[in-house]
Amino acid sequence: MTTQERPPTEGPPIGSDRVPSLVLVHTGHGKGKSTAAFGTMLRAVSRGWKVAVVQFLKSGNWKVGEEKVGRSLGVDWWALGDGFTWDSDNMSETEAVAREAWSFTRRLIAQGNHRMVVLDEVTYPLNWGWIDESEMVEVLRSRPSHVTVILTGRDAPDSLIEAADTVTEMVKVKHAFDRGIRARRGIDY
Ligand code: ATP
Ligand code: MG
Secondary structure: OOOOOOOOOOOOOOOOOOOOOOEEEEEEOOOOHHHHHHHHHHHHHHOOOOEEEEEOOOOOOOOOHHHHHHHHOOOEEEEOOOOOHHHOOOHHHHHHHHHHHHHHHHHHHHHOOOOEEEEEOOHHHHHOOOOOHHHHHHHHHOOOOOOEEEEEOOOOOHHHHHHOOEEEEEOOOOOHHHHOOOOOOOOOO
């Protein structure tokens, strides 16, 4: 970590929009990947952008709190997973749902109606081979130039990291879960 002797006198360069959009990846094993995406979503909404969120693991029955807030802010929200996949007793059906979610999402990106598209937990179906990695990279590379895409999930593959502009790895220093404390309303969902 770098330390500064004096407080900065200049902020980061802003407004130099030479590239019209970005691809951002939030990966790693620490907490904060999805919440950072939803924080960025708030910034986009505050600028009047049209935003879409697609959740690849959360089922429609298990609405996370941020979905309610996102919808109330006019965000288009789809929870296309089939619940938590590792609980599913029908993997082939779960796989089919994930594939369907991806074909929906690639059309959504290509249509360009949204200036920001969040693909939450998308690395899991990617790493399970349900979504083709090179196809996803191609969809990102050929997206309409104004569409920013944020992808979250553990173990982002190298090709995705390569294709992205900004990649952040959330490093777990500690997690309450390791002490047996389970996910909490208001903090984890
Ligand atoms: P969040 O949604 O809180 O930003 P995340 O997107 O980084 O978390 P995921 O891998 O998507 O994390 O995990 C989903 C759930 O597991 C969330 O409830 C999250 O708080 C919790 N979680 C995140 N990191 C860990 C971890 N290292 N160990 C156990 N549970 C975790
Ligand atoms: Mg997450």
